[in-house]
Amino acid sequence: MKKQQTNKAEGAKGKTERPAKRKAVTVLHVDDDPNDTTLLQVACAKADVDFEIHNIGDGGQVIDYLAGTGKYADRVRYRLPGLVLLDLKMPRVEGLEVLKWIRSNSALRDLQVIVLSGSELQEDIRKAYAVGANSYLVKPPSFTSLINLVREIDARLPAARL
Numbered sequence: 650m651k652k653q654q655t656n657k658a659e660g661a662k663g664k665t666e667r668p669a670k671r672k673a674v675t676v677l678h679v680d681d682d683p684n685d686t687t688l689l690q691v692a693c694a695k696a697d698v699d700f701e702i703h704n705i706g707d708g709g710q711v712i713d714y715l716a717g718t719g720k721y722a723d724r725v726r727y728r729l730p731g732l733v734l735l736d737l738k739m740p741r742v743e744g745l746e747v748l749k750w751i752r753s754n755s756a757l758r759d760l761q762v763i764v765l766s767g768s769e770l771q772e773d774i775r776k777a778y779a780v781g782a783n784s785y786l787v788k789p790p791s792f793t794s795l796i797n798l799v800r801e802i803d804a805r806l807p808a809a810r811l
Contacts, residue, residue, distance in 0.1 A: 674700040674806050677714065677730035679747065680765070681706040681739045685788065689734075692795040698803040703730070708742030711735075712750055715757055731806055734765045735782075737773060745780055752781040763802070 714721040737744035763784045764777045
C-alpha cells in the first residue's frame with residue numbers, strides 16, 4: 650500500500666494533517682530583476698498554485714535550461730517546463746531572441762510561452778506575437794493583481810504528463 654504524503658498544519662486545537670499538494674507542472678520564470686522574481690515567488694505561495702516555479706535571470710541560461718545542456722543537463726532536477734513566463738529585456742540574450750530560439754527548436758515548438766513584461770508598447774507586443782508568443786501580459790501594478798494573475802495562469806495550465 651502506498652503511503653500518502655501529508656503536511657502538518659497547526660490548528661486551533663492542535664495538529665491536523667492534510668494531503669500534500671503535488672507540484673505537477675514546472676513553470677520557468679525568466680526575468681533578470683530579482684525584485685520581480687521575489688514578488689512572483691511570494692505571489693505563487695500566497696495563491697497556493699499547483700505548479701513548481703523555477704527562476705532564471707538570463708536569456709542565455711534559459712536556452713541552456715531548455716536545451717538540457719551544461720549545469721541543466723539533469724532532467725530529473727531541471728524538468729522541461731509546461732510554460733515559460735518570459736521577460737523581454739534581459740542580459741546576454743533578450744526575450745525575443747529566446748522566443749525565436751524556442752520556436753525554431755522542433756522539440757520545443759509547442760511549448761507555451763507567455764511574455765510577462767513591464768512594457769506596454771504596441772511595438773513590443775506586436776513583435777512578441779510575430780515571433781510566436783502565446784500571450785502577452787503586462788506586469789501587474791499591484792501585488793493583489795499579481796496574485797490574481799498567478800491564479801489565472803494556474804487555472805489554464807495543462808495537466809502534467811505522467
